[in-house]
Amino acid sequence: MVALIAAACAFSLGFFVRGESQLLHSLGFVGAGITGDDKPAAQTQNANNSLGSRIAEVEKILDEDSVETYELDSATSALLEALATTADDPYMRYYTPLQYDELTRDVADTGSYSGVGVLFAEYNGRAYAVDVFDGSPAQQANVQEGDVVVAIDGNRDHDWTIAEVTTALKRSSGQDVVITWRHPASLDDTTGPEYTTTLACEDLSIPNIDIELIDGVGYIKLRQITQTSSKLMESAFRKLDAQGAIAYVIDVRDNPGGFLTQAVNIADLLLRSGTIVRIETQGADDTTKSATTNTTVTDKPVVVLVNGNTAASAEVLTAALQDNQRATVVGQNTLGKGSVQVTRELSFGGALRYTAAFYKSPLDYAFDKVGIMPDITVKLSETEDNQLAIALETAQNLASSES
Structure with missing residues (x-):
């Protein structure tokens, strides 16, 4: 009888202490897997x-x-910087x-040419020199295309x-x-010799578009796709x-x-229908x-000239004209920067x-990290611009076949 009464009391006590974690701990029930809301351990793990x-x-x-205490802003910065470092997204960054x-101080002018004579691009979250202008401070300091920015004024605590x-x-x-x-x-290489330059910033005026009539073919050099590029391209076609x-x-x-939006508008100048x-x-x-x-401003044949530094919305323009059979693409495989980054302000x-x-071509081709393959592959010669020569020849042949 005494044993039966003891068992009944233990059973009743069990109902009383269920969910009381502090009391269970004081009674020695450590690691018993009993939680405050009575969820099994597997469910608790899933909730976390x-x-x-x-x-x-x-x-x-x-x-x-x-x-002890912690400083909230410092902890937030450290946590978010660690998140950005461990994420699969190479472009993630906490500011x-x-x-x-x-x-954001001068947001209207971002993406323009720097005052040292370099046009920058970005690959896997790192800025690099995609073009070095003739006679600029950067060229005089022997900065080369493809060189990656490691530090500015000694600050190298993050990828720029x-x-x-x-x-x-x-x-x-x-x-x-x-x-x-x-x-x-190469751009995928994370090693290589470093060197430091001290460059004087200058007021540089580099046109974003150059045009020339070469043997009957209209040549348009588009350096980057800015807020006014579609209007400039329309004017170039008409001239x-x-x-x-x-x-x-x-x-x-x-x-x-x-x-x-500007890349879409430029493609729209050349396409009468179809997905861009x-x-x-x-x-x-x-x-x-x-x-x-x-x-649409013209129905005349078009050749697009590309190389390994053709990236992002320039690749969108190339793919739009290629997939819609509106242009023949000449040159080398493009960079394959088909991802879209946004910066969202935090509360x-x-x-x-x-x-x-991610960008995809009209025919549903995802070109991120792959690039766009030209219709006519031409490796650039060290002595002459043979890529341009073949692009001009191709344009002339296309015009002849339509006449």
Whole structure:
């Protein structure tokens, strides 16, 4: 009878202490797998399969039991920087409130040519020299195309993005800037010799578009895709048409891209119908941009000239014309920068930059990290611009076959 009464009391006590973790701990039930909300251990683990819930758990423990404190802003920066470092996204970056304020101070002019004579592009979150202009301070210091920015004024605590480099180089004419570069064997190479240059910033005026009539072919060099590129391209087509152009070569070699809307508008100048680009986002059907019928400026043959530094929205333009059979692509495989980065301001200050979408060609070809293969592959000669020569010849042949 005594044993029966003891068992009944133990059973009743069990109901009383269920969920009382502190009481269970004091009674020696450590690691018994009993939780406050009576969830099995597997369910509790699943509930913590998010970064936010795990951080919240740690924060709760510290708030309730730790005798020490932490500085919230410093902890936030450290956590988000660690997240960006461990993420699969090479373009992810957390900007502190101060960094974000500096980055957005002159937002209307970002993406322009720097005051040292270099056109920058970005690959895997690192800015590099895609073009070095003749007679510029950078050329005089022997900066080479493909050289990666390692540090500016000694600051090398992070990879420098194109936006950060552009912001850092907005200085008064004559002011010096110290840039440390790395000379890699390729853009995927993370090694290579480093060297440091001290360059004087200068007021440089480099046209974004050059045009010329060469043996009856309208040649248009587009250096990057800026906010006004589609208007400039329309004007270029009309000027060359008035000069009697029988076909066109659009040279986007070393073009790092720029505004997607402008690339779409340029393609629209040459297409009467068809899809221009597909945009793949998380958990949604592809968004498509299609040509309109009221903006076409010419039906004459077009050749697009590309190389390994043709990137981003310049690749979108190339793929749009190639997939719609509106242009013949000549040159070398493009860079394969088919991802879209956005920078979103955070409610507690600062901002997060991350990859939000991928570009795909009209025929549903994802070219990120792959690039666009030309119709006619031509490796650049060391002694002459044979790529341009073949592009002009191809344009002339296309015009002849249509006449």
